[in-house]
Amino acid sequence: MKLTKTLLASTALTVAAAGVSAQDMSQDMTIVSWGGAYQNSQLKAYVEPYLEMHPDVSVAWDESSAEAVAKLRAMNEAGNITWDLVDVTAASAIRLCDEGLAMEIDFDDVLAEAPDGTGAEDDFGDLIVSDCFIPQIVYSTTFGYRSDMVPEGVEPPSDVCAVFDLETYPGKRALEKRPLNNMEWALYCDGVAKDEIYDVLETDEGQDRALAKLDTIKDQVVWWSAGADTPQLLADGEIFMGSTYNGRLFSVIEEQDQPVAMLWDMQVFDLDGWIVPEGLSDDALARVMDFLYFATDTQRLADQAKYISYGPARESSAPMVSQHAELGIDMAPHMPTDPANAGNTLLYNYEFWADYRDDIDAKFQSWLAQN
Amino acid sequence: MSTLKGSGPQTSDAPTPEDAFHEAAALDARESEPRHGSGNGGPVLAADGTPLKRSLARALRAQKMRALALIAPLLIFVLLTFIAPIADMLFRSVENQIVRDTLPRTVEALADWDDTSGELPGDAVFDAAYTDIFLAAEYKLHTRLGSRLNYELTGVSSLFRKSGRGLDDIGEVYLDQFEDLDEAWDEALPWAELMGTADSVAAYKAWVKAEDKAKENNEDFNDPIPAFEMRDDIADVLPRTAEAYSRFATFVRDEDEDSPFEEEPWTLVVTRLYEDLRDGDVSSYNGPRAEMLKAADALVDSPDFQTADLQAAFGEIDEDWLDTRVWQTIKTYSPAYTNGYFLNAVDMQKTPDGAAMRDEDERIYGLLFKRTMFMSLVITFSCIALAYPVAYLLSTLPMRTANLLMILVLLPFWTSLLVRTSAWKVMLQQQGVINDVLVWLGLVADDGRLVMINNQLGTIIAMTHILLPFMILPMYSVMSTIPPTYVRAAKSLGATNWTSFWRVYFPQSVPGIGAGSILVFILSIGYYITPEIVGGTTGTFISNRIAYHISSSLNWGLAAALGTILLAVVLILYWAYDRIVGIDNVKLGG
Numbered sequence: 027m028k029l030t031k032t033l034l035a036s037t038a039l040t041v042a043a044a045g046v047s048a049q050d051m052s053q054d055m056t057i058v059s060w061g062g063a064y065q066n067s068q069l070k071a072y073v074e075p076y077l078e079m080h081p082d083v084s085v086a087w088d089e090s091s092a093e094a095v096a097k098l099r100a101m102n103e104a105g106n107i108t109w110d111l112v113d114v115t116a117a118s119a120i121r122l123c124d125e126g127l128a129m130e131i132d133f134d135d136v137l138a139e140a141p142d143g144t145g146a147e148d149d150f151g152d153l154i155v156s157d158c159f160i161p162q163i164v165y166s167t168t169f170g171y172r173s174d175m176v177p178e179g180v181e182p183p184s185d186v187c188a189v190f191d192l193e194t195y196p197g198k199r200a201l202e203k204r205p206l207n208n209m210e211w212a213l214y215c216d217g218v219a220k221d222e223i224y225d226v227l228e229t230d231e232g233q234d235r236a237l238a239k240l241d242t243i244k245d246q247v248v249w250w251s252a253g254a255d256t257p258q259l260l261a262d263g264e265i266f267m268g269s270t271y272n273g274r275l276f277s278v279i280e281e282q283d284q285p286v287a288m289l290w291d292m293q294v295f296d297l298d299g300w301i302v303p304e305g306l307s308d309d310a311l312a313r314v315m316d317f318l319y320f321a322t323d324t325q326r327l328a329d330q331a332k333y334i335s336y337g338p339a340r341e342s343s344a345p346m347v348s349q350h351a352e353l354g355i356d357m358a359p360h361m362p363t364d365p366a367n368a369g370n371t372l373l374y375n376y377e378f379w380a381d382y383r384d385d386i387d388a389k390f391q392s393w394l395a396q397n
Numbered sequence: 398m399s400t401l402k403g404s405g406p407q408t409s410d411a412p413t414p415e416d417a418f419h420e421a422a423a424l425d426a427r428e429s430e431p432r433h434g435s436g437n438g439g440p441v442l443a444a445d446g447t448p449l450k451r452s453l454a455r456a457l458r459a460q461k462m463r464a465l466a467l468i469a470p471l472l473i474f475v476l477l478t479f480i481a482p483i484a485d486m487l488f489r490s491v492e493n494q495i496v497r498d499t500l501p502r503t504v505e506a507l508a509d510w511d512d513t514s515g516e517l518p519g520d521a522v523f524d525a526a527y528t529d530i531f532l533a534a535e536y537k538l539h540t541r542l543g544s545r546l547n548y549e550l551t552g553v554s555s556l557f558r559k560s561g562r563g564l565d566d567i568g569e570v571y572l573d574q575f576e577d578l579d580e581a582w583d584e585a586l587p588w589a590e591l592m593g594t595a596d597s598v599a600a601y602k603a604w605v606k607a608e609d610k611a612k613e614n615n616e617d618f619n620d621p622i623p624a625f626e627m628r629d630d631i632a633d634v635l636p637r638t639a640e641a642y643s644r645f646a647t648f649v650r651d652e653d654e655d656s657p658f659e660e661e662p663w664t665l666v667v668t669r670l671y672e673d674l675r676d677g678d679v680s681s682y683n684g685p686r687a688e689m690l691k692a693a694d695a696l697v698d699s700p701d702f703q704t705a706d707l708q709a710a711f712g713e714i715d716e717d718w719l720d721t722r723v724w725q726t727i728k729t730y731s732p733a734y735t736n737g738y739f740l741n742a743v744d745m746q747k748t749p750d751g752a753a754m755r756d757e758d759e760r761i762y763g764l765l766f767k768r769t770m771f772m773s774l775v776i777t778f779s780c781i782a783l784a785y786p787v788a789y790l791l792s793t794l795p796m797r798t799a800n801l802l803m804i805l806v807l808l809p810f811w812t813s814l815l816v817r818t819s820a821w822k823v824m825l826q827q828q829g830v831i832n833d834v835l836v837w838l839g840l841v842a843d844d845g846r847l848v849m850i851n852n853q854l855g856t857i858i859a860m861t862h863i864l865l866p867f868m869i870l871p872m873y874s875v876m877s878t879i880p881p882t883y884v885r886a887a888k889s890l891g892a893t894n895w896t897s898f899w900r901v902y903f904p905q906s907v908p909g910i911g912a913g914s915i916l917v918f919i920l921s922i923g924y925y926i927t928p929e930i931v932g933g934t935t936g937t938f939i940s941n942r943i944a945y946h947i948s949s950s951l952n953w954g955l956a957a958a959l960g961t962i963l964l965a966v967v968l969i970l971y972w973a974y975d976r977i978v979g980i981d982n983v984k985l986g987g
Contacts, residue, residue: 096948121951124540124558198827203934234758248851249934263828377555380544384950385551391942392761394934395768 053083055313058112061089062254063277064298067333068113068162070351072321079320083313094118098127098303107303110314116297119159120376128158128301136315138323140342149324149340153297155376160322161299161339163330166362166371167207168293170260170275171267172197174285186292187215189267190243197266200256201240203249205390206379207269207294210372212239214292220370224378233386237393249394260286272362276335280353280360290367296374297339337363487964490742490957493735496727499542500529504731512725512749522724523707527564528641531665534561535648548952549737549747550726556717563714568664570705571671578696579689582667589625589658591686592642597626598685601658622656634682637669671697671704725749738958762959765939770966772857772938773921779861780868780917781910788872788909792879803873810866818930821859825850825931851933859931860921867920868913875909875984908984915974915983919967939963 057073059065065087073085088109090097095118101107114122122128131137133154137146147154153161169189176182180194188195189211201208213223213232216239226232240247248265250256256270257278272293278284300322302314320326327338328346335357338344347357358364362371443452465472497504502525510518533539543557575582582588590598600623611618625646632639645666646657653660673679674697679690696702711718729747730737737747744760745752754760787806791799809817824830827846835841849855879902887897925940932941939959946956974980 093948095951099951121544124544124554125951126537126541251929262826264826380558381547381552381555384548384952387950388759388761392759392764395761395764395937 053313054086055083055110055310055317056086056088056108058088058090058094058109060091060113061087063273063334064336065089067330067336068321070333071330072326075326076317076320095121095125095127098122099125101303102127102305107305109303110306110310111317112301112303113162113298114159114301116155116159116161116299117374117376117379119299119301120156120380122301123156123158124380127304129304129306130157131160131302133160136319138319140324140340142342144342146322149342151341153339155297158301159297159299160301160318161297162322162327163298163334163336163339164295164363165298165336166272166293166295167202167269168272168275168362169267169269169289169291170256170278170286171195171289172260172263172265172285173287175263175266182287183267183289184291186211186289188289190215190239192243192246195266198246198248198264199243200248200250200259200265200268200270202269203251203394205386206374206383208240209233209236209386209390210294211292212236215239220372223372224375227378227386228382233389237389240393260284272360273334273336276360280350280355288367290362291370292372293362293367294372294374295362298336299339331357331361335360335362337361486953486957487961488957489954490738490961491734491736492954493730493737494733495542495545496730497733499533499538500526500727500731502526503529503727507724507728507731510724510728512721512728515721517708517719517721518724520707523711526711527567527668527707528665530557530560531564531663532644532648534564535663536652544951546726546730548741548950548955549730550722552717553723553726556715556723560711560714560718565664566714567705567707567710568666568668570703572664572667574696574703575667575670575693578692581686581689582693583661585657585659585661587686587689588642588662588666591684591690592627592631592639592646593657594626594628595685597623601625601656622658625650625657628684630684634677634679634684635670635673636677638666638673641666641669674698738954739962741955742958742962762939762942765937765942766962766966768937769922769939769963772853772936773918775857776860776864776921777914777918779857780865781914783861784865784868784872784913785906785910788869788876791869791873792876793881806866806869809862814863814926815930817863818859818927821855821862821931822850825855825858850931851936853932853936855931855933856928856936856938859927860924863927864917864920867916871912871916871984872906872909875912876906879905908982911974911978911983915971918970922963922967 057068059068077083077085091113094112094114098107098109098112101109112128119128123130133147133150134145137160139145140149150161153164155161169183169186171183171188173182175197177194177196183195189199189201209227210223213226213236214220216235218226218232227236248255248259248268250259250268250270253271253274256265256268257274259265259268260278261282261284267289272288275286275288278286279288300318302311302318306314322340324340324342325346327340328343328348330336331338331343331347332349332351338347344363347361349355350357359366362368441449443449445452503522506522506525507518510522530539533542539557539561540554543554546557547554572583586601589601604620604623607620608618627639627643627646642657642662645662649655649657649660670693674690674694679694682690708719717723729749735747736752740746740752742762744755744763746755787802791802791806794802822829826832827848829850831849832841832846836843836846841847849858883901883905884897887901888894892900922938923940924938925944928936928938929941929944932938940963943956943959943963946952946959971980
C-alpha cells in the first residue's frame, strides 16, 4: 500500500512539474519548418539576426511542416497548442484558415511597411491568398533534365511537352505521386489552352483526358513523393527528366555541379509562408508578432534569397536580391520569378484544388494502382 | 520459457486464496442445509467472531484492491495513452455530428423534403439554411463543414466558403432601404433601444456620460460597459427579429467581447425585421423607437420596396445551391452517426436510393486491401524460407560462432529503418549496384537493365530484409531448446536424414515458425514507410492511403474506417489461426 502511495505521489509530482514549465513561454518560441536547406535559409536570413538582437530569446525548431495541418488539428482538439509559428504552403494555410486553426492577420497592422512607405498589404499584393497566410517566398515546381542524356543531334528540351515526347527524348521521367500539376501539364500538352485548363479539368471527360495523356508515358514514369527524390534520381542517371521544386534543382546544378539543366516552361508557382496558430497565449502571441514584424520585412526576405533560389514574396524585395552567400553567383537569374524564366507559367489554383482534390485524387490513385 | 498463453503445468496443487474461498462457500452451503441430528451448531467463525466466509471475502477484496492499486499506474497509463486514443480514433469512423451541429435548422427543415423527387427543397429550407450558414460563418464554422461535405460531393468546400461571404448581400438589400429612410437603422444604439430593456439602456447612457466626463477631466476610466438585456415584450411584436437579435447579442458579448450597444447588428437581423414587418402588425407598438419602426413598416408596405427572393439570392451566390445534389448530400449526411465512411472504405457510396458501388475508375480500397494481404503473405513466406536455415544454423553452431552470426543478424536490426530502405534503393535501381554487376558480367544488356524497385518486387525484397530478424529470433529461441538427442535417436532407429528432420525436428520447431509468422505478418500488414519509398505505384499498401487521409486530405473519418477494417481483418486472421493451428502452439522462446 505504501509503495502505491509513493508511486501515485510521484506521478502527481511529475504532472505538476510539466504543467509549470509549459506556462513559462514568453522567451521561448517554437518555429515549425521543413528542415534542410530551406530551414537553413530562414535560420541565416532572419532567425539568427533576430536572436542577436534578443539574446535571451530561444528558438526551438520542429521539422513538421509536411504534416502541419494534421498535427495542428490534433493539437487543437487536444486543446494544447505547442507551436508558435508554422511554415506551410499556401494550400495548407487556406485549409488551416478554413478550419479555424490559424489566426487571421491584419497585414498593414502587424507587418512592416516597404522602405518607400507602401503598406504591407500592397507590397505583398496578389500573393495574399488567404487572410491567415503571410507569404515568404514564391517557389515553383518545374522540370530538370540530364544535359548529357539528350540524344545527339537533338535540341535540348525547351518545352514542357518534351515530357510526353518519348520519341525525341527517350528515357524515364519522374513525376510527383499526386494529381496536382501533372493533370495540368497533361491537358496543356494535349492541346488545351492554358486559360481553359481548369474548365476542362472540372469535367469527368477532362479528367479522363488528362489521365489518358499520362497513360502514354505511364510505363516510363518513376513517381516521387519527397522533394529530394528527383534530384537524387537525376544525379544517379536513373531518369532523363523529372519535376521537383526549383530550389532543389538549383542545388543539384550549382552546388553539386551535376550535368543537369533547368526547363522553365510551364513552371507552376506556389507560395510558402507563415501562419500563426489560433489560441496562443497572450505573451506567446506578443513574441511571435514581434518576430514576424522583423522576419517578413523587405530586407529580411531579400536576404533569404542569398541562401536559396526562391523568390521573395514582397515586391519591394525583388530589386534587393543579391548574390549567393557561399557561391558568390548572382541569384536573380535562378529565381523562378525572373522575367527570363517566367515567360510561360501557371499559378497553383488554390480554389480549384480545394474543391476537386479529393475527387481527382481518388481517380488518380485508382489509375496509378492499375497496371 | 515463456508462452503466450498458459498451457503448461501451471495450475499447481498449492492452495490459493481462491480455493479457500470456494471451500468456505461450500461449507457455508452445507451449513444452510437442514441439519439432521445434533451437528456442531452455527456457521464457522473466524477468530474475531465474524463468519469465516465474510471475513475471508473481506481479506480477499483488500488483497485484490492492493493488487489493483499496484498495477494502477500502468493500467491508467495504458488506458490513457493507448486504449483511449485508439478508441477515439475508431469512433471517428462513424461520428458525423458536424452537419447536425452546424446546420440544425436546415437538417430539421430537410426532414420533410423528399430527396428522390428531383425538385429543389422549399422556401422553409432556404430560410433555415440562411440562418444556419449565416451563424456558422460568424462563428467561422462553415468552411469546416464545407471541407467535411466536400468528401462526399466535390465543390461543396468552395460553395460554403463563398456563401459565408455572400449571405451578407441578402440583408444589405433591406438595410440600404431602411437606411435611406432613417440613418438610425445603421447604428448600434437605436437597435439596442428597440430591443433592450429600459434599465439596461439607461445604464449604458449613464456609462457613456461618465466616460465623457472622465475624458474631459483627463481621468482614467475603466468601468466595463453595462450588460445588455433583451426586452421580453419585443418578441411579441417582432418575433423573428428578436430571436436573431438575441443570437447577435450573445455572439457580440461572448466572441467579440464587445457590446450590442456599440455594434451594428448583422444583416440577418435586418432581413428578419423586414419579414416581421411584412407579416405582422406593429401599429399597436408604443415602446421606444416606435416612430422609427412604424416608418419602416410603412416603407415595407409601399409598392416600390425592393425584396430579395431567398432561393434566387442563394442561386446568385453560387448556382450549385440550385442543384438538388447539394441538398441531397446535406440530408444524407444529417444523422449524427453515419456508415458513409465505411462504405467509402469498401469503394461504395451513399446515394438517395441507398448504398451503391462507386464508379469503376474510383475504386481503389478493395484492390489495396487485397494487395496488402497478398504481399504480407508473400513477405511472411519469404521470411520463413530465409530465416529457417539461418535459425537452424544459429542453434546448432558452437556458441562462439553462433554469437558472431547473431550479431550479423542483429546489426541491421539496430540500423535505422530509413537507412536500410534507402540502401535498397541504391542496390536495386536501374543504375544501381546489382544491375551494374549484372551488366558487367554480361548477364544483362545495358539497355535491358532489370526493374527491381518502385514496384511490388522492390517492396517484397526490402520488407523481407527488414522484417527478417522478427522471424529469426523466435525461431532461434525455439530451436535452441530442441534436444539434439532426439534427432540422433531417430537416426539410430534407422530414419534417413530427411525423415529424422521432417518427422522429428520440424514438428518441434513449428511453434517458432508460428510465432515468427504472426509477428511478421501483423507488422507487415500495417507497414507504411518502406512501401512508400520503394513501392512505386504497384507496391503500396493500404496503410499508405491511411497516412494520406490522416495527413494530407484530413479525411480522418475515412482513415479511421480503413484502420478499423484493417484491425478487424487482423483479429479475424488471428482467430482463424487459433482455430486451425492453435495459439498454444506459438512460442516466443524455448
